[in-house]
Amino acid sequence: MKQILLHITAFLILPLMGLVHAGNIASDTINSSDFSFYKYKNKGEFNKAIKALSDAYETATSADDSESLINICNLYTELYLDYEQFDKVKVYIETAKRALNFYEYKKGEAISKSYEAIYLAQEGQEIQALQLIEEAKKNIPRRDAATNDLVILNEGIMYLHLDNLNRAKRNFQKLLPYQTGPEKEYLTAKILIHLAKIDLHKNYLENTELHLTRLLTIVNERGFMKLKYEASKLASELFEKERKYELALEYLKQAEAINSTYFSNKILTSQTQEAKNSQLEFLTRLNDQLKKDAVKQEQTVNISKLTSVLSSALLIIISLLTISLYRNNQIKFKTNDLLLKKNLELQVAKDSAERAMQAKAQFLSTVSHELRTPLYAVTGLTHLLLEEDPKESQKEHLKSLKYSGEYLLNFINDILQINKIEANKLSLDKYPFDFRQVLSKVVDSLQQPAKERNNKIVLDIDEKIPEMIIGDPLKLSQIFINLVGNALKFTENGSVTLSAKILNTSNSETTIHFEVQDEGIGISEEMQKNIFDSFSQGSEQINRKYGGTGLGLTIVKSLLTLYNSQITVNSEIGKGSTFLFDITFELPDNEIKELIKAPTKVQEELYANLNILVVEDNKINQVITQKMLAKKSMKCDIASDGYQAIEKAKKGSYDAILMDIHMPGISGLKATQEIRKFNKTIPIIALTAISLDESKDDFYEAGCNDVITKPFKPEVFYKKIAHNVVKNIKVNL
The missing domain is CATH 3.30.565.10 (Histidine kinase-like ATPase, C-terminal domain)
Structure with a gap:
């Protein structure tokens, strides 16, 4: 009986194996980083990219590879999206849809729908675009990281067209650097240019510089001319905002030179005309192929009837085998029940261990965070006392106190660092x-x-x-x-x-x-x-x-x-x-x-003219901060909570605001957001003892220009105030 079952299974499956193997040959070619289409597209050689797709189509049809035909449609769509020729994009999206009606190919369908979501978003059809991107996610095959990453990237581009910059930025940051697929370097550069545009739009000029730094490295090394053109334009806009007009003009000229060489209307028109025959031949032959497949499907229906008869016979055989295996299954069920109980016990133990680890991390984070506030008073008062010319007999005691405070601070910093490491919240800046x-x-x-x-x-x-x-x-x-x-x-x-x-x-x-x-x-x-x-x-x-x-x-x-x-x-x-x-x-x-800025030397005269608003609820910290500002002849005004800070910022004229984050009433972040509604330019520097759950990105999103971590060293405190004030008034010291 078992031999009969094996013969029937072989009869049904073996003829399909040859077809699968033949199809994989063409699919492997298109999914390889050596596929010349990617090289020509990314370097701005439009005609050669079209020729590469035409050659790939010949390989796919000779290998009877339906998946590669859909992949080629998607690559045409990608090409015209990069060149912003949306009328052509629509043609290839519709062609891919027709092909997907005949062939079940989840990966190709997911990518096609994500491209269509971008197209609909730029057409202003927000609801349809959001629906399509969700359908695309559902079609991603399990454990297919390359398709998943590409859909996430296209979702980010879709949100850009819908003006949802924050959501787009989250998608792009999740993928950086791009790790999968044949275009890792190109897509990394593409993400960087999107992030640079978003940060430039939000006036985060330092972040924009960092993105451009990495971007220029890639496009110059790899010769990605389309992205180099966009990067040059963006660098020109950045330098113009920073009033570096010579650099702005230099990058603008570079962008114009690239455009005239690769992407001018005359060149694109010429390239499009030359590629028209190749594209027309592809669409015609694909249409003929789809018609033939429609006829084959009708024949398949007839074959399926025969298959159903064979399947019925197969089901009878399987039923007989099932009866013979019933007793063995009873034993397995009992064994499985025992294993299930043990697994549940192990899961409970695992959950308990994880909760214990979380409780430990939260406890250490809370303790280290709470210790920073009183430690600010210890280190601040010690610094002030040492500068007030104490007696020789007192100096030793004060130095010991300073050493003990710094030792305790280092211990707290080590604990917080370990917590961040265990929580996977550390990453490298570049x-x-x-x-x-x-x-x-x-x-x-x-x-x-x-x-x-x-x-x-x-x-x-x-x-x-x-x-x-x-x-x-x-x-x-x-x-x-x-x-x-x-x-x-x-x-x-x-x-x-x-x-x-x-x-x-x-x-x-x-x-x-x-x-x-x-x-x-x-x-x-x-x-x-x-x-x-x-x-x-x-x-x-x-x-x-x-x-x-x-x-x-x-x-x-x-x-x-x-x-x-x-x-x-x-x-x-x-x-x-x-x-x-x-x-x-x-x-x-x-x-x-x-792009690297030379360090600036702060002149002492700068401090004497500054008027600072200090927002702090702790009375001791108010006194310490006030005295440290007075040491540099700076004037200051005190606000004891966020509400007072908002009122004083409306009425007074200040050169900068030192904003404590954790306060009763409303937090420093909320107060900063309210101040930014009526004052976009005043430097706001966050004063905080950062805990495990906090991120400096939250402070910058709320409108802060910089962050000083408590307790701080006096030289860092003064330097950051000077840096932000100078940056605001555009004075080169």
């Missing part, structure tokens, strides 16, 4: 920075603890390492401050060496090998296995003698994972330790270097 300057600042900041233990810090940087690289200088500084600071703590009367050697380099990126070597007490082989775990310092005796939180190396390891790097350690008791890792950085080109 922008050009001076590599040597970052490492030099790390070394300078640690000179005092080095002197206290009679140590010396040696900085050894390979001369071949480029001056400017692209990365996240803040997180790079955190890595080296933790490693070098740790090395200094466990070393006495010795040296700590921070070295950076180049491994390999190209025009677009460089790989650097880093080592932090000390002459300290060393780490045993046993302790090296868990030295990177949280709160691990080797032993209780080491913790008592040397102090510290035991979180530094955990933070270093987690930050390096953002760079796709791993840290290792070589150490021997009494002979010191060496920590090693490699990082690959992108390199900026000359155009990007022009």
Whole structure:
């Protein structure tokens, strides 16, 4: 009986396998990154892109590949959407619909509907566009990441046409950088230009610069002429807003040159005329193919009747087999019930563990957040007392108090950093920075603890390492401050060496090998296995003698994972330790270097003319902030809650507003939104102890220009006030 079943199954299935294999040949060609259509389309070579589609059609028809025929229709749609020829877009959308009536192809249907949603959105048909994008999502095959990402991207473009910029921005940010499909680099650049346009529209000029920095790197390297044209226009608009008129004119000329070479009306008309025959032939042959398939479908109906007879026989055989397997199934049911109970118990245990982890993270986040407010008073008052010429006998006590406050702040920051790592809320920023300057600042900041233990810090940087690289200088500084600071703590009367050697380099990126070597007490082989775990310092005796939180190396390891790097350690008791890792950085080109702003020197006279509104509900913090402003001869006015802040901002004339975020009544974010309704230009700087659930993006969305995290260092406090005031009044110091 089993042999009969196998023979019938083989009879029904084997003839189809050859057809599937033949179709996959053409599909693989179109879905490959080597498919020449993408190269020609993205570089602005319209005629060659059309020719590539024509060749692909020949391959698809010879392989009897219906899926590739629909893919080609979708590629025509994509091409004309990029060139904004919406009359042609409609033709190919309708052609794809006809083909989908004959062939069931969920992936092709999802992509086609997402393109149609874009078309309807630009036609102003909002309801129909939203309905279609939802249908497109439902048709995405399971585990098909490439189709899912493309539909999300097209949904973002649809929202752009519907003027829903916030929703569009969320879609684009979710995909950056683009990871799937044959056009990863091109679609990454396309997303960056959409984000740059949105931020420029919202007047977020710094964000616009960052997007353009990454965008110019890609389009210049890859030769994406259509996007380079749009990027040049956008750069011209940005520089015009920043009153950098020479740069604005330079980029405008570049855009005009690209347009005249690739996209002028004369060129596009000529290209369209030359491609017309190829497109007409494709549409005619596809129409004939669909007619033939309609006839085949009628024949299939007749075959299906025969198939139904065979299926009935097959069902009878299966029924007989089912009876023979019934007893075995009874045993399996009992086993499954037992497994189900065990799975439920495991699920309950898993849920309990997750709730415990969430409670721990929330508790630590709340504690670290609440400690920052009183710590602001401690560090602020200590700074003020040290500047008021205290007695020599008092200086030592005040310095001890300052050290204790900074130690507690570092501990709180480590806890918050660990919470963010565990909650996956850390990500890398990417922008050009001076590599040597970052490492030099790390070394300078640690000179005092080095002197206290009679140590010396040696900085050894390979001369071949480029001056400017692209990365996240803040997180790079955190890595080296933790490693070098740790090395200094466990070393006495010795040296700590921070070295950076180049491994390999190209025009677009460089790989650097880093080592932090000390002459300290060393780490045993046993302790090296868990030295990177949280709160691990080797032993209780080491913790008592040397102090510290035991979180530094955990933070270093987690930050390096953002760079796709791993840290290792070589150490021997009494002979010191060496920590090693490699990082690959992108390199900026000359155009990007022009976007980097030179640092400005703040003149002391600037502060004396400023009038600041301080919005703060805590009385002690009011006094401290007021005195710190007075130290620089700045005037200030106090608002104890958000309502007072709004009234004073309406009536008074201020150069800047320092806005506490957490206040009774209405929050600082809500007060900022209300102030922005009648005053768009005044700098508003948020003063907050950022918790795990807060994001600086929320502050910028509400209308804040900058954020100062409490408790803060006085030099950071003064610098940010000056920077935002200068930026507002457009004065170059």
